[in-house]
Amino acid sequence: xxxxxxxxxxxxxxxxxxxxxxxxxxxxxxxxxxxxxxxxxxxxxxxxxxxxxxxxxxxxxxxxxxxxxxxxxxxxxxxxxxxxxxxxxxxxxxxxxxxxxxxxxxxxxxxxxxxxxxxxxxxxxxxxxxxxxxxxxxxxxxxxxxxxxxxxxxxxxxxxxxxxxxxxxxxxxxxxxxxxxxxxxxxxxxxxxxxxxxxxxxxxxxxxxxxxxxxxxxxxxxxxxxxxxxxxxxxxxxxxxxxxxxxxxxxxxx
Amino acid sequence: xxxxxxxxxxxxxxxxxxxxxxxxxxxxxxxxxxxxxxxxxxxxxxxxxxxxxxxxxxxxxxxxxxxxxxxxxxxxxxxxxxxxxxxxxxxxxxxxxxxxxxxxxxxxxxxxxxxxxxxxxxxxxxxxxxxxxxxxxxxxxxxxxxxxxxxxxxxxxxxxxxxxxxxxxxxxxxxxxxxxxxxxxxxxxxxxxxxxxxxx
Numbered sequence: 001x002x003x004x005x006x007x008x009x010x011x012x013x014x015x016x017x018x019x020x021x022x023x024x025x026x027x028x029x030x031x032x033x034x035x036x037x038x039x040x041x042x043x044x045x046x047x048x049x050x051x052x053x054x055x056x057x058x059x060x061x062x063x064x065x066x067x068x069x070x071x072x073x074x075x076x077x078x079x080x081x082x083x084x085x086x087x088x089x090x091x092x093x094x095x096x097x098x099x100x101x102x103x104x105x106x107x108x109x110x111x112x113x114x115x116x117x118x119x120x121x122x123x124x125x126x127x128x129x130x131x132x133x134x135x136x137x138x139x140x141x142x143x144x145x146x147x148x149x150x151x152x153x154x155x156x157x158x159x160x161x162x163x164x165x166x167x168x169x170x171x172x173x174x175x176x177x178x179x180x181x182x183x184x185x186x187x188x189x190x191x192x193x194x195x196x197x198x199x200x201x202x203x204x205x206x207x208x209x210x211x212x213x214x215x216x217x218x219x220x221x222x223x224x225x226x227x228x229x230x231x232x233x234x235x236x237x238x239x240x241x242x243x244x245x246x247x248x249x250x251x252x253x254x
Numbered sequence: 255x256x257x258x259x260x261x262x263x264x265x266x267x268x269x270x271x272x273x274x275x276x277x278x279x280x281x282x283x284x285x286x287x288x289x290x291x292x293x294x295x296x297x298x299x300x301x302x303x304x305x306x307x308x309x310x311x312x313x314x315x316x317x318x319x320x321x322x323x324x325x326x327x328x329x330x331x332x333x334x335x336x337x338x339x340x341x342x343x344x345x346x347x348x349x350x351x352x353x354x355x356x357x358x359x360x361x362x363x364x365x366x367x368x369x370x371x372x373x374x375x376x377x378x379x380x381x382x383x384x385x386x387x388x389x390x391x392x393x394x395x396x397x398x399x400x401x402x403x404x405x406x407x408x409x410x411x412x413x414x415x416x417x418x419x420x421x422x423x424x425x426x427x428x429x430x431x432x433x434x435x436x437x438x439x440x441x442x443x444x445x446x447x448x449x450x451x452x453x454x
Contacts, residue, residue, distance in 0.1 A: 003345035026351055033260050033267070033352045069347050072258045076415065083414035101411070111260030116347045119259075123344055123351070131344065143282050143290060148337045150294030151301065155341075158295070159302045178309050183429065186308055187436025190317070194299055194437070195445045201295035208291065215287050 003155075005065075006057055006124040012228070013055040018126040018134035020229045024236040025122035029115050031243045037250040040243055041110040047239055048117035055121045062120060069116050073109050080105045128152045133219050142215060149217050154197070162193045256342070256357050257401065259350030263408040270356030270404065277332035277362055285330045296326065297334040301341060308429065315426055321393030322434050324365030325372055325385075326448065335362040356404050364396030376449055382442050383435045390434025391427045398423035 007014070013021070032044040052062060081089075084101030091097070123131070132149040136142065169185060176182050262270075285293060300323050307314040323331045336358045342348045349357045368389040375385035402416035441448050 029259060029351050033262075033350075034264050065347060069258070072256070076261075079415040079418055080411070084411040086411075104409075104411070108258075108261055112258045115259035115350055115352075119343065119347050119350060124347070128341065128344055141282055143285060143287070144278065144333055144337070146290050147294050147297060147333055148340065150291060151297040151334075151337055152341065154295055154298040155301050158298050159305065162302055162306070176309050178311055180432070182308065183432050184436045186306065186317075187433045188440050190303060190306065190319075190433075191437040191440035191444070193302070194296070195441065195448060197295045197299045198292065198445070198448050201292040204295075205288075205291040215290075 004124070004127055005061055006055070006120055007127045009056060009058075011054065011056040011125075013051070013121060014125045015228070016232055017223045017225055017229050018130045019138055020225065020233050021122045021126060022131065022134055022138070024233065025118050027240045028118050028122075028236065028243075031240055031247070032111055032114050032118070035111070035243070035247045036107075037247060038107060038110070039250050040247040041107060041114060043243055043246055045110055045114040045117070047243075048114045048121065051121035052117050055125050057120065057125075062117075065120065066113060066116060070109075070113070073105075073112050076108060077105050129219075130221070130223075132217075133221070136217070146215070146217055154200075157200075158193060158197050161196055162189065165189045165192060256339075256349035257353050257360075257404060259353050261408065262353060262356060262404060266404050266408050267352055267356060270353070270359045272355070274332070274336060274355040274358040274362070277329070277359070277366070278336055281330045281332035281334075284328070285333065293327065293330055293334060296323070297337050300334070301338050304338070304342070308433070310425060310429060315429065317433065318361075318394065318397075318426075318430060319390070319434060319437075320361045320365045320397065321368045321372070321389035321391070321430065322386075322437055324362075324368040324393060325376065325389050325438070327365075328369045329366055331365045331369075332358070332362045335365070360397050360400040360404065361393075363400060364393045367396060368393045376438070376442075379442065383439055386435035386438030387431040389438070391431030394423055394427040394430045398427075 028044070028047070032041065035041055035044070081097040081101035082095065084098045084104060086098040086100030088096045089099040089102055126134070129149065129152065132145055132152065135148065136145045166189060169189065174185060176186075300319060303317040303319045306317045308317065320331070320335070323334060327334055336354070339349055339354055339357050339361070343350055343354065371392060372385040372389040375381040375388070398420045402420050405412040405416040405419070438449070
């Protein structure tokens with residue numbers, strides 16, 4: 001099972017230091033998430049598309065991911081035009097679609113997709129191990145970073161363990177249906193997984209104590225900030241400034 | 255149950271982020287280095303829970319189990335949930351970086367509340383199933399209400415959408431309650447120390 005679909009290929013963006021990418025994506029996402037006008041949102045979407053191109057990701061998997069993420073957006077398209085107060089744009093019998101609702105749903109769609117594409121191209125192109133180390137260097141509380149790095153390390157182990165229990169249940173003719181029996185069995189299987197992982201934690205803790213663990217997670221991958229990182233950071237800084245300018249020029253004074 | 259990026263207003267995002275920062279600080283303070291592996295392993299296990307789908311009629315829902323996480327970890331569930339949501343944002347792009355604070359508070363605050371609500375009932379084997387059900391379903395109900403609140407505070411026009419979110423969460427609430435009940439009963443029988451460990 002591999003969750004990190006986008007971190008494996010190699011491109012300019014994949015090779016950049018995770019710290020720079022993390023900070024750049026935070027700044028960009030902040031501007032896009034807070035903007036209220038179409039020109040800014042569209043400019044953000046174009047920039048995000050350029051970044052995805054630059055990361056040379058498979059378009060198929062990116063669009064598949066976009067479809068999944070747009071579930072909540074679809075829900076908004078179904079509810080907002082019908083319920084948002086405002087002037088009527090279209091009316092089908094008793095159903096009236098409000099203009100403001102449609103505009104808002106469209107704006108949210110563009111903003112959400114732009115931020116998701118930025119997240120894919122700038123954050124998901126690093127492995128979580130690299131991101132964890134980047135957070136350590138960005139002075140995020142050490143315990144939080146350790147929590148991230150350790151739980152990432154064991155997700156796959158624990159998932160395998162759970163799947164093994166399910167396989168054993170299936171061999172005994174268990175099938176997932178909408179019955180109390182299914183819910184009870186799922187509960188017991190998950191409860192067993194919890195207990196097993198609790199015991200595993202004790203063993204790992206002892207092993208780490210034996211090796212002198214003192215609250216630091218060392219890494220062999222040194223990634224210094226070089227020329228590439230600095231020029232990328234400058235480029236992203238200009239992009240953020242341009243986006244803010246577009247927003248300021250288009251926002252109607254309240 | 256995630257709010258996507260680009261929907262909420264600046265004050266709501268800021269409010270959520272500061273509440274999460276405070277909760278995470280309290281949680282990290284209560285978490286000493288000695289227990290970090292144990293909590294990490296539990297965080298990973300609850301991340302796995304979100305990959306487990308249970309059928310409900312023709313559809314299926316994935317488990318959340320934030321109530322159970324609250325019972326076991328108390329305040330420490332704040333950093334655990336922040337980490338879990340960050341991993342979901344990086345792996346699957348569910349939620350996002352800016353809304354992480356709001357999404358974390360939506361899940362973690364009800365979990366902490368369930369810790370205080372269900373804790374007194376956990377001790378006795380007779381009331382233990384009730385404690386499990388209250389924690390499991392209560393956490394989802396409160397999370398749905400918090401999510402609706404975040405939407406409604408952003409824009410009054412979201413009010414109906416917010417009400418629909420609460421209603422849509424009712425079936426999830428029942429299933430979460432039932433499954434959490436079974437898990438708590440099972441752990442209470444097999445390995446009760448997991449339910450009341452050290453400092454929370």
